[in-house]
Amino acid sequence: MxxxxxxxxxxxxxxxxxxxxxxxxxxxxxxxxxxxxxxxxxxxxxxxxxxxxxxxxxxxxxxxxxxxxxxxxxxxxxxxxxxxxxxxxxxxxxxxxxxxxxxxxxxxxxxxxxxxxxxxxxxxxxxxxxxxxxxxxxxxxxxxxxxxxxxxxxxxxxxxxxxxxxxxxxxxxxxxxxxxxxxxxxxxxxxxxxxxxxxxxxxxxxxxxxxxxxxxxxxxxxxxxxxxDLDLEAEDSMSLDRRPVLKKNERDDRIEVAVIRHPHLSNFTDFDALEKEEDVALRYVGHPEALGSPDVVILPGSKNTVEDWLHWVRMGMAGAIQDRARQGGHIVGICGGYQMMGMELKDPLQVESRHGQVKGMELFPLHTTFLPEKRTVRVRGVLTNWGEEVWQSLRQEKVEGYEIHMGITEPISGGKSGGPLFRVAADGENPRGEGWISRDGRRWGTYLHGVFDNDGFRRAWLNQLRREKGWAPLQPSRSHAARxxxxxxxxxxxxxxxxxxxxxxxxxxxxxxxxx
Known part of the structure; x- marks a missing residue:
């Protein structure tokens, strides 16, 4: 028995x-x-x-x-x-x-x-x-x-x-x-x-x-x-309320990362490995006045992308992030956050909300259409050749992660400002372009949850940010899996x-x- x-x-x-x-x-x-x-x-x-x-x-x-x-x-x-x-x-x-x-x-x-x-x-x-x-x-x-x-x-x-x-x-x-x-x-x-x-x-x-x-x-x-400091992810976003607030003098020698805390935030564990890096100061931001001027703004996943995006438009957070992009800040989108960075969000069948179509952040020449069928799959791949020379050290860097989304994101005809970030495939699939990166490498998005769990990608990307700030690169720390x-x-x-x-x-x- x-x-x-x-x-x-x-x-x-x-x-x-x-x-x-x-x-x-x-x-x-x-x-x-x-x-x-x-x-x-x-x-x-x-x-x-x-x-x-x-x-x-x-x-x-x-x-x-x-x-x-x-x-x-x-x-x-x-x-x-x-x-x-x-x-x-x-x-x-x-x-x-x-x-x-x-x-x-x-x-x-x-x-x-x-x-x-x-x-x-x-x-x-x-x-x-x-x-x-x-x-x-x-x-x-x-x-x-x-x-x-x-x-x-x-x-x-x-x-x-x-x-x-x-x-x-x-x-x-x-x-x-x-x-x-x-x-x-x-x-x-x-x-x-x-x-x-x-x-x-x-x-x-x-x-x-x-x-x-x-x-x-x-x-x-x-x-x-x-x-x-258990170092294992939490399941409930209430745990974010108990994280210590970072003080300004604690961020001076680290890369400051601001993760936007959506009302319907999902899979915030995507950033646990990033948060553990010694040269990263990561905080969650729920109000535009708290955004400041971080080195990186991350738009994470959302269970209701359209409603969360419209919430940020009303609150002024959308404008604050666009201003940060114009000032040269790095903007990253994961899943729903990646969808928000495109030109349009279309929901003709009202899969996620009652809104049929809304304007996005307009950082990528992409549009997303929500469909009833959810894609849940694990994929593996490599970084593509898009992005300028600052991404040279990441060329052909291997990545793996998982997709959970109900939207299809496609380039708008004639859009030329960038290209696919990764080339990935699930078991039994042919390799395909995935995600998007601007030519200057400062804006990128992907459907891959867990992308920062990839040790080589995470450290290479952080070292690019360090070089930009005039800092020497760091050697990889203990792997996420070993941790x-x-x-x-x-x-x-x-x-x-x-x-x-x-x-x-x-x-x-x-x-x-x-x-x-």
């Missing part, structure tokens, strides 16, 4: 995804085949599997922690909010349809067989399944149709670890309240409590832990200190030190049951 353990939380953002990744890596280190599972995820940060399907970013990261390729079975249902109280529902990695909350509640009745099939396929690949819940298991208005918390635990008779975040305060009320609101058979599945993000002297909490155990009858299996592996191991070591892992194995052995 397959073993499983489920991570649920007293609320959102208590650390479920990170602790699930930690358990995945610990079990892998101990020689077990492990797979993550989250039946339903809601996130704008998504991950493309090797076969070109879309799942929640957290499950992709957890799969990496397990040392296995991500599959749609790890997250069969993904909800991507689009604005206007609607969300795109992705089923087994492909868009199903847009729904409002009421329609989705009815839809959950139909997807249970899909979740079961996905879980059973994972069982064929792993010795242990690490299952993640979502939000709180005691949202009373949602319990009758939820498909991600206790309904999963009851179906699988899985032991559950309940995680609470002590950093925000109110931990004892959150834990006790959650247990009180569970049904008796659900409460019986709670095998232990994890107290996460602790700061301070552990001895000061001993009496509180004793009280909690006596009050609930559940053991506290870990008091996990806050782990700074991630080190981060997984650091996280696992941290959790091992502060969680009763022997008791966790006892729970796995004692609570194994059928998955009927």
């Amino acid at each position: 397959k073993k499983k353990i489920m991570i649920q939380g007293t609320g959102s953002d208590v650390g479920k995804s990170v602790l699930a990744a930690a358990l995945c890596r610990i079990l892998k280190q101990d020689g077990l085949r492990v797979a993550p599972f989250k039946s339903q995820n809601m996130a704008l940060n998504s991950y493309v599997t090797p076969d070109g399907r879309e799942i929640g970013r957290a499950q992709g990261v957890q799969a990496e922690a397990c040392g296995m390729a991500a599959t749609v079975d790890m997250n069969p249902i993904l909800i991507k909010p689009t604005g206007s109280m609607r969300s795109q529902i992705v089923v087994r990695g492909k868009p199903h349809m847009d729904m409002d909350a009421s329609s989705y509640r009815d839809f959950t009745r139909k997807v249970w067989p899909i979740l079961q099939e996905s879980y059973h396929r994972l069982e064929q690949q792993a010795d242990v399944i690490v299952i993640e819940g979502a939000g709180s298991p005691v949202e009373i208005n949602l319990k009758d149709r939820e498909i991600v918390n206790m309904r999963i635990a009851r179906w699988l008779q899985s032991p559950v670890l309940l995680v609470g975040d002590i950093d925000r305060g109110g931990l004892f009320a959150q834990v006790v309240g959650t247990l009180e609101l569970l049904e008796p058979e659900e409460r019986d599945l709670i095998a232990g409590i994890l107290i996460n993000k602790f700061r301070g002297d552990p001895s000061l909490l001993h009496s509180g832990i004793r009280w909690l155990e006596e009050r609930t009858g559940k053991p506290v299996l870990g008091l996990i200190p806050f782990l700074p 991630r592996e080190a981060a997984f191991d650091r996280l696992a070591d941290h959790v091992r030190r502060h969680v009763d892992i022997p008791r966790l194995y006892q729970i796995l052995d004692e609570k194994t049951s059928h998955t009927g």
